[in-house]
Amino acid sequence: MDLKGAKKAASTGEYGGRERRVHRMFVTRNTEYHCRGDVCIAVRDRRSDTWLPSHLALHRRITGGVRVLANGTAIPSCEPPRVGEALYFAEGGRELITSVLCGVERPPKAVVESYPPLP
DSSP states (O other), rough: OOOHHHHHHHHHTTSOOOOOOEEEEEOOEEEEEEEEEEEEEEETTTTTOOBBBTTTTTOOOOOOEEETTSSOEEEESSSOOOTEEEEEEESSSEEEEEEOOEEEEEHHHHHHHHHOOOO
């Protein structure tokens, strides 16, 4: 076991081990897509702050991101989506492409605890 990395991480305030957090929040202008791993488990409207129980992204795996060029051409990628790209859901129903991401964040614990119950 390499304790040098652990000591260095402790002194800099950075965690040097494997990422354990599983929740991510993909933010568009109007919507937050809350995911556990690669599966969307909750969708929330940013204006009303309400959960959307019938959104098409719910319970679907993120396939990747889509970069939209200035001429309107959409270029899909199987890489994790980044700011400036749209989320792409291909499995489990009709294809779904969201609007462009303006943020990828870790949701606060209070938000994770307020997720609607899974069916």
